[in-house]
Amino acid sequence: MGKVAIVNRMEAFVEMAMDEILSKRSxxxxxxxxxxxxxxxSLNALPPRYVVSDFGEVVTNLDLDSSQHKADCMVAVLQAIEIVRKNPRH
Ligand SMILES: [Zn+2]
Incomplete structure (x- = not known):
């Protein structure tokens, strides 16, 4: 058994949604x-999905593969982008 860790799976989904949105926004x-x-x-606006995971393990989870879940992530990321865009901390 390799190293295990607590992972918030929502992080990976937020990263994916962020990449997709930012690639279309100049x-x-x-x-x-x-x-x-x-x-x-974005992560504060979404419910965390903690799992215990081996590093590198790909866990499939049907409810997180749903289009509704993806839409929720996209909305949270879009709102976060607007907040930061209006008030960048630099
Ligand atoms: Zn910046």
Whole structure:
């Protein structure tokens, strides 16, 4: 058995939604600071999905693969982007 850790699976979904949205937006600052602020705000707006996971393990979870779940992530990320865009911390 390898190393195990508590992982919030929502982080990976937020990262994916963030990549998808930012790739289509040229009006959003893409610096590390803004991106981290956007990620933190998004994760605070979404319910955490903690799992115990081996590193590298890919856990499938049907409710997290649903289009409703993806839409929830997209909405949270879009709202976080707007908050940071209007008030960048730099
Ligand atoms: Zn920035």
């Amino acid at each position: 009006d959003v600052c893409g610096c590390e600071r803004c991106r981290l602020d956007q990620t933190a705000l």
